[in-house]
Amino acid sequence: MELRFEKHALSNGLEVVLHQDRTDPVVAVYVYYHVGSSREEPGLTGFAHLFEHMLFQGSENVPEGDHFRLIQEAGGTLNGTTNEDRTNYYETLPSNRLELALWLESDRMGFLLPAMTQAKLDNQRDVVKNERRQNYDNRPYGRVREALAEAMYPAGHPLSWTTIGSMEDLDRVTLGDVERFFGRYYNPNNATLAIGGDIEPDEALALAERWFGGLPAGPQVAAPEPRAAGLAEERRVVQEDRVTVPQLTLAWPTVPTWHPDEPALNLMCEVLSANRSALLDKALMVDEELASAVMIGNRGLELDGSLSIHARPTPGVSLTALAARIDELLATAAEREVGDEHLERLCTRREGMIVRALDTVSARTSTLGSYNLFHGDPGRLGADLERHRAVTRDDVLRVLHAYVLGRPRVVLSVVPSGEPELAA
Amino acid sequence: MSAVDRTHAPGAAPAPEFRTPTTWRETLAGGATLVGTQAEPLAFGVLALAADAGQAFVPPGKAGLASLAAEVLLEGTARLDGTELQDELDGLGADLSASAGTDSIVLQLSGLERHLDHAAELLLEVVREPRFDAADVARLKRQRIARLEARASDAARIAGDAWQAIVHGDGTSLGQPSAGTPAAINALTRDELATYWEAALDPAGLRAQIVSAREPERARGLFAGLAEIASPGRKLTPDAGESTLGACRRITLVDRPGAPQSYLRVGHLAVPATHPDFYALYVLNHPLGGAFSSRLNLNLREDKGWTYGVRSGFGGGLRPGTFQVAAAVETDASAPAVAEIVRELEELRAGGVTADELEFARESLSQTLLRQYESVGAKAALVSNLAKYGWPADYPARRLAWLAEVSKADLDALAERHLHLDRLEVLAVGDAERIRGGLEDLGFEAFEVREAG
Numbered sequence: 001m002e003l004r005f006e007k008h009a010l011s012n013g014l015e016v017v018l019h020q021d022r023t024d025p026v027v028a029v030y031v032y033y034h035v036g037s038s039r040e041e042p043g044l045t046g047f048a049h050l051f052e053h054m055l056f057q058g059s060e061n062v063p064e065g066d067h068f069r070l071i072q073e074a075g076g077t078l079n080g081t082t083n084e085d086r087t088n089y090y091e092t093l094p095s096n097r098l099e100l101a102l103w104l105e106s107d108r109m110g111f112l113l114p115a116m117t118q119a120k121l122d123n124q125r126d127v128v129k130n131e132r133r134q135n136y137d138n139r140p141y142g143r144v145r146e147a148l149a150e151a152m153y154p155a156g157h158p159l160s161w162t163t164i165g166s167m168e169d170l171d172r173v174t175l176g177d178v179e180r181f182f183g184r185y186y187n188p189n190n191a192t193l194a195i196g197g198d199i200e201p202d203e204a205l206a207l208a209e210r211w212f213g214g215l216p217a218g219p220q221v222a223a224p225e226p227r228a229a230g231l232a233e234e235r236r237v238v239q240e241d242r243v244t245v246p247q248l249t250l251a252w253p254t255v256p257t258w259h260p261d262e263p264a265l266n267l268m269c270e271v272l273s274a275n276r277s278a279l280l281d282k283a284l285m286v287d288e289e290l291a292s293a294v295m296i297g298n299r300g301l302e303l304d305g306s307l308s309i310h311a312r313p314t315p316g317v318s319l320t321a322l323a324a325r326i327d328e329l330l331a332t333a334a335e336r337e338v339g340d341e342h343l344e345r346l347c348t349r350r351e352g353m354i355v356r357a358l359d360t361v362s363a364r365t366s367t368l369g370s371y372n373l374f375h376g377d378p379g380r381l382g383a384d385l386e387r388h389r390a391v392t393r394d395d396v397l398r399v400l401h402a403y404v405l406g407r408p409r410v411v412l413s414v415v416p417s418g419e420p421e422l423a424a
Numbered sequence: 425m426s427a428v429d430r431t432h433a434p435g436a437a438p439a440p441e442f443r444t445p446t447t448w449r450e451t452l453a454g455g456a457t458l459v460g461t462q463a464e465p466l467a468f469g470v471l472a473l474a475a476d477a478g479q480a481f482v483p484p485g486k487a488g489l490a491s492l493a494a495e496v497l498l499e500g501t502a503r504l505d506g507t508e509l510q511d512e513l514d515g516l517g518a519d520l521s522a523s524a525g526t527d528s529i530v531l532q533l534s535g536l537e538r539h540l541d542h543a544a545e546l547l548l549e550v551v552r553e554p555r556f557d558a559a560d561v562a563r564l565k566r567q568r569i570a571r572l573e574a575r576a577s578d579a580a581r582i583a584g585d586a587w588q589a590i591v592h593g594d595g596t597s598l599g600q601p602s603a604g605t606p607a608a609i610n611a612l613t614r615d616e617l618a619t620y621w622e623a624a625l626d627p628a629g630l631r632a633q634i635v636s637a638r639e640p641e642r643a644r645g646l647f648a649g650l651a652e653i654a655s656p657g658r659k660l661t662p663d664a665g666e667s668t669l670g671a672c673r674r675i676t677l678v679d680r681p682g683a684p685q686s687y688l689r690v691g692h693l694a695v696p697a698t699h700p701d702f703y704a705l706y707v708l709n710h711p712l713g714g715a716f717s718s719r720l721n722l723n724l725r726e727d728k729g730w731t732y733g734v735r736s737g738f739g740g741g742l743r744p745g746t747f748q749v750a751a752a753v754e755t756d757a758s759a760p761a762v763a764e765i766v767r768e769l770e771e772l773r774a775g776g777v778t779a780d781e782l783e784f785a786r787e788s789l790s791q792t793l794l795r796q797y798e799s800v801g802a803k804a805a806l807v808s809n810l811a812k813y814g815w816p817a818d819y820p821a822r823r824l825a826w827l828a829e830v831s832k833a834d835l836d837a838l839a840e841r842h843l844h845l846d847r848l849e850v851l852a853v854g855d856a857e858r859i860r861g862g863l864e865d866l867g868f869e870a871f872e873v874r875e876a877g
Binding site for chain 1: 440536569790795859
């Protein structure tokens with residue numbers, strides 16, 4: 001499976017990825033900046049994401065409120081997202097309005113600061129705090145990732161906090177921080193512009209040059225260096241929350257993204273828990289009914305990665321018993337044959353998932369832009385599938401031993417407030 | 425290169441021509457409807473089958489019957505147990521879901537185009553020969569009850585269930601939580617679930633949908649097996665209980681001690697999607713709370729900072745649905761936010777939309793139609809609407825034409841006819857100790873406290 005693209009670089013360092021698909025009169029524009037919460041400083045957690053909000057508050061030539069209004073008036077959709085490694089901004093529009101998106105994106109890349117005011121910052125700070133309340137604080141198990149991050153990484157490690165940040169740190173943000181962050185990271189040479197859909201690549205490139213070509217390059221931003229968790233022994237953490245049913249999380253440090261072991265770790269997760277026929281799901285949810293929900297995932301980031309198993313017990317089952325049974329099952333996984341046929345089936349399953357995930361022009365454009373931002377190569381999708389296809393059963397068993405069995409980990413128990421005795 | 429003039433938004437290139445995807449429709453022997461569209465060569469296709477079943481066909485007291493019956497369908501067939509079925513789907517790169525909505529139980533399969541023939545056989549096998557094994561049912565019941573207990577602490581779910589009960593009424597089919605209650609789930613039997621699905625599988629009420637790269641002739645063959653389904657001899661009947669508007673303005677409070685936010689809903693019962701005004705109401709709602717730049721969001725989020733976001737909308741299917749404003753707001757802003765929402769509704773009803781808002785909605789929604797049917801997912805939604813509502817195949821084009829003509833007077837008349845502000849229901853799920861006084865001071869005619877779940 002390949003996505004067609006061409007790639008160019010403007011003289012200011014902006015990389016431009018073009019993907020033509022004329023099936024429908026739709027165009028998608030993505031701007032990816034190589035900055036996320038793992039570039040934040042301690043004491044200013046949540047800043048990269050709050051900054052993302054500020055980019056929708058207008059720029060020198062775009063009055064407050066117009067960014068949303070103009071895109072929506074043109075029949076488009078838009079948003080932005082921030083994670084640990086990158087921030088993106090995107091629009092999908094009828095293809096005759098491509099230039100509108102390029103004007104808006106280039107104006108905020110080049111001319112954001114004149115539009116920044118204390119009132120806008122205070123307003124978006126309040127909005128983000130409400131985002132935190134809604135999606136983390138007032139949601140059952142909503143603070144699990146935060147507790148895991150704190151337990152797995154030493155203080156000061158950029159993965160020891162999450163993208164939403166803390167209320168205290170959000171309160172600390174000033175307009176000066178906005179100015180410094182913008183100057184350091186929001187430059188054409190730290191970004192990828194991806195344009196996909198109903199375009200003529202030559203015309204789209206000329207438009208990219210027209211709107212972005214005159215923006216000055218900024219300081220070079222060094223690629224982040226991997227920084228391991230350095231977890232020396234098991235850490236047990238109890239989080240009391242507004243929940244009715246406790247939840248257990250077991251988490252191990254693994255490897256940064258595109259480490260040679262990452263595909264085997266991903267496949268191992270699928271062998272353990274891709275669906276109800278997988279080892280953990282079948283034992284815990286079908287055969288023994290110890291859990292009403294099981295989730296597992298390996299997540300590779302630029303600095304480091306981790307593998308987590310989340311499980312919620314059925315009534316009458318303690319977190320301690322659940323944890324013990326999971327450990328037994330992981331040990332038996334090491335003994336169990338993983339057939340080639342099984343791995344083949346998982347690869348077909350993965351192909352189906354990826355194809356479905358690439359259903360829209362927006363998703364395809366985003367994929368190309370993201371691969372380019374991190375690897376300098378928009379066309380990494382094929383290689384990404386291939387490195388997973390190359391995993392053997394020996395690889396799966398090897399990483400199980402190397403990263404999971406008997407390795408230092410975090411054991412997190414989320415329990416109803418006032419009932420810490422329910423912890424594992 | 426000459427400097428570019430950034431002071432104005434660049435203009436639009438000529439608008440692309442509007443095309444609705446070409447769809448085809450037929451009625452199979454036995455009465456099932458089949459609607460499909462051929463997409464450009466694609467890597468995956470979607471097959472869906474909807475049966476006249478779901479929430480509206482669940483008698484009061486049997487909450488969860490439809491959603492659990494749907495879930496049991498994925499537990500295997502006469503030939504395959506649930507695990508084998510899952511493995512076979514994985515080998516086809518296919519995802520199969522079964523869910524119960526208000527008007528239908530829908531099975532939807534998305535899978536790699538090259539394996540779609542095999543996947544279609546599997547889908548029909550699930551539909552016609554579900555296993556309904558007693559041990560599987562018993563296990564799913566226990567699992568559902570455990571999940572209901574876990575979600576009892578989820579304010580968003582509490583608000584969703586309470587809102588259904590408030591708008592449709594306790595003791596009605598649609599007023600019950602769709603996932604059920606522990607007691608109701610516990611009382612369901614294997615035979616009840618199996619019989620429910622047998623009756624739902626009445627060919628006259630089946631709606632099959634296809635999005636595939638195949639020619640219509642070949643695509644039809646995927647569902648040929650449907651013609652062999654015999655009438656079950658009995659039909660599910662929707663519950664006779666009618667939902668009605670409330671008698672007056674009422675506030676309902678669900679206590680969630682210590683919550684940092686309150687989930688708010690403001691609205692009332694509204695017309696079904698089959699009502700001639702339904703799309704017009706979607707347009708009317710656009711300036712109120714249908715878009716980011718709508719009155720409610722600009723006020724509560726971008727001006728006040730009380731919420732991460734607020735939206736409003738008319739939602740309904742074949743049966744009356746709801747008009748609702750929904751937001752999660754910080755606790756101390758609960759009563760002021762309700763007051764602002766009510767004020768915005770009153771202003772819209774009294775003054776109607778502004779000329780700018782009308783043009784904004786007209787432009788935005790017309791242009792949106794241009795890019796609406798791009799993906800397989802969007803095409804699947806289109807054929808689903810055609811099959812469900814019996815709308816003409818060119819309904820998107822008719823909407824486009826209507827948008828070009830609609831006037832302020834048209835929309836203002838709709839606001840008067842369909843916004844029942846003297847019958848507003850308000851729901852707040854939040855920390856009663858901190859928000860109750862403020863809500864009571866709003867002076868609504870009725871005030872009630874409701875238990876969660």
